[in-house]
Amino acid sequence: MARKAASAPIDPSEVEETIVDVDVATEMEGSFLEYAYSVIYSRALPDARDGMKPVQRRILYQMADMGLRPDRAHVKSARVVGEVMGKLHPHGDSAIYDALVRLAQPFSLRLPLVDGHGNFGSLDDGPAAARYTEARPAASSLAMTTGLDEDVVDFVPNYDNKLTQPEVLPAAIPNLLVNGASGIAVGMATNMAPHNLVEVVGAARHLLQNPDATLDDLMRFVPGPDLPSGGKIVGLDGVRDAYRTGRGTFRTRATAKIESITPRRKGIVVTELPYLVGPEKIKEKIKEGVQNKKLSGISDFSDLTDRTHGMRLVIEVKNGFNPEAVLEQLYRYTPLEDSFGINNVALVEGQPRTLGLRELVQVWVDHRVDVVRRRSEFRLAKRKDRLHLVEGLLLAIVDIDEVIQVIRSSDDAATARTRLETVFDLSEAQATYILDLQLRRLTKFSRIELEKEQAELLEEIARLEEILGDPAVLKAVVAGEMDDVARAYGTPRRTILLDSAGGSVGSAAGAARAKASAVPLEVPDSPCHALLSVTGLLARTSDADELVREGRRAAHDAVRAAVTTTARGEVGLLTSAGRVLRLSVLDLPALPPTDGPPSLSGGVPLSEIVSLDKDESPITLVSLSDDAAPLAIGTRLGVVKRVAPGDVPRGDEWDVIRLKDGDVVVGAAPADDVDEVAFVTSDANILHYAAELVRPQGRTAAGMAGVKLAAGAEVVAFGVVEASVRDLARVVTIAGSAGALPGTQSGSAKVTPYELYPSKGRATGGVRAQRFVRGEDALIGAWVGQGPPRAVGSGGQPLDLPADDDRRDGSGTPLGSTVAGIG
Incomplete structure (x- = not known):
């Protein structure tokens, strides 16, 4: 009977209907705005x-909350995805895993997290799939999440209000x-380029x-x-526009060189492709072309x-075709x-904005200042609370017999706490801490430890109060932490910046310029x-007078x-290892003639012409002519040779010099007998x-003593001053800290006329x-050479650089850049 009653039809007259008339346009507009808001902000x-x-923020936070660390074992990516999806991110697992994958790809991020x-x-x-891969935080991700337990950022509820998550990460790295x-x-999109940390x-x-x-x-x-991925950026006008307005376009070019594939x-x-361009895409476009x-x-x-x-794509060129011309076609059509x-x-501040370089840097700097300030406030409160307990414990240890008597004569813990507060003038927190005290803490050694801890806490409190009370000290702490991050995770620049390299891709003007600048089969000598x-x-210059034209200076x-030399001649490249590499001048790109200042950005990187060993660097170019002046060489340990x-x-x-272990060449230049050498x-x-004090020697000789070095000193520059331009010579010195990370300090510079320094004998100590x-x-x-110098x-x-300083032993002028x- 109950089953029949349950399945009996419902009388429509007994049901109350509520129908609300809604305008479709209004409903669609409201729903779309809510959707747009969610996509933009979440x-x-x-x-x-x-x-x-x-x-991305939820992935890094959840990995830290799971106890994953760079020095611990990997875990299944599916486990991380599941934790993030179940606790923080109200979307599907595929979206979370895609974000996790991008955070781990070295070709997508400049600094994988x-x-x-x-x-x-x-x-x-x-x-x-996520079930096959494993993941853990990278070392750099610790800099993004460290300090979350010190109230450095605000926490907000998760999607079901059961957990909390950080509104923003502390971000000691300028990740954006x-x-x-x-x-x-x-209605909007973002596309931001990676930069060097x-x-x-x-x-x-x-x-x-x-x-x-x-x-x-x-x-x-x-x-x-x-x-x-490295490569080159061709044309910096678009970069400057982007840094100024937040929007701009630049061209990226692969790193390619001409090699002998077969004899x-x-x-x-x-060896390097443009950003986010894969080899298969290159192969497909070449086949299509x-x-x-x-x-x-x-x-x-x-x-x-x-x-x-690493990356190595080999495009074989048919006999009878100029490889340079083929490469120019590849740049245009692939x-x-x-x-x-x-x-x-x-x-x-919750609003989408288009930002230039200065605004982007300013937002991160302000965030780091706020993080350090909040962290200092948190630590100061913790140190004061601990100091309060330590002071109460020291009072109890001084008169411990009376403390024990008060506790033993009390009926319960509450009474004991109240009596301790009254007798010894303690706070409730101090009295409770004393009641929880273990008897082993009553030893003489424990008192010494407490006094030591009290002194350390007072010192830390004073330091934290100084940070919070003086904006200059706060900025110094922030700057120091920035230096630590750069030192720990910084890497050398990978992308080469070039002012220009011919015409625009796909434009008629660019095609005309490319055709006009095509390398001929026979280059005149x-x-x-x-x-x-x-x-x-x-x-190489396009003519002999290009470099020596009066008043000309390179624009880049x-x-x-x-x-x-001549276009079909050869020159030598002297390296810090003391060896000379033969170079064909024809392999060097010719700088186009111009009425304005020539730009050296049209040159080719050295790595595309020759291969140097690790820690080997270029020093200078040398003439291979028999009638050239003797080559003067100076080394780091003070050896000179002609x-x-x-x-x-x-x-x-x-090899042109036999170097001792640990010695390298620091400078070299042609030097006739009437010229001078300088260390x-x-x-x-x-x-x-x-220079006549240094007799010319053969290639296998080791040179002779050039300068007397003090203990711990070494040669930082060596140059040759021609006798005919001695009055134009300048000496540039840049002082700084020897222990600083190279490239992170600007130092102070001084430019002095060379003639102010007296000449001395070979192998002596010189003047300051x-x-x-x-x-x-x-x-x-x-640097020592013919002025004016250019940094x-x-x-x-x-x-x-600062103006000439006639003080021979004066201090330098601080520089604004490295x-x-x-x-």
């Missing part, structure tokens, strides 16, 4: 403070600039100490993006990439040259100069060495004397060239 756009989208174990995909293939970001929201930290420290710093000031530290055939070897006749002269394509040698559009959109720039670019970079002219073997490389040492001494001030103990850079940064950008070299 999914697609990163926060400008930590540079993370919500899913997850250490992946297994197949995490490539530029052409996706990753394995270092790793970039990409995302598509509703050391450069961004340098800009942040400068902005922290100089709040009125301009964009040009910051670009001395951050000249351009630094992509994970009778040459090919193009690609050959089929539709856009590309010619290509006979084969091989992908020889492996874990040992993704070997690609464009990257910057659109710096991020959330600032006309006079020219072979050039080596300060940043390691090789080039500075010349380290110039050798007069190599007799005409002693040139037939091989591709040879500058790390303890700020300069010694110069006539600069006086050290507080914080300086060594020369971190020096450049790591990206080739010009840097200002000097990479002088020419």
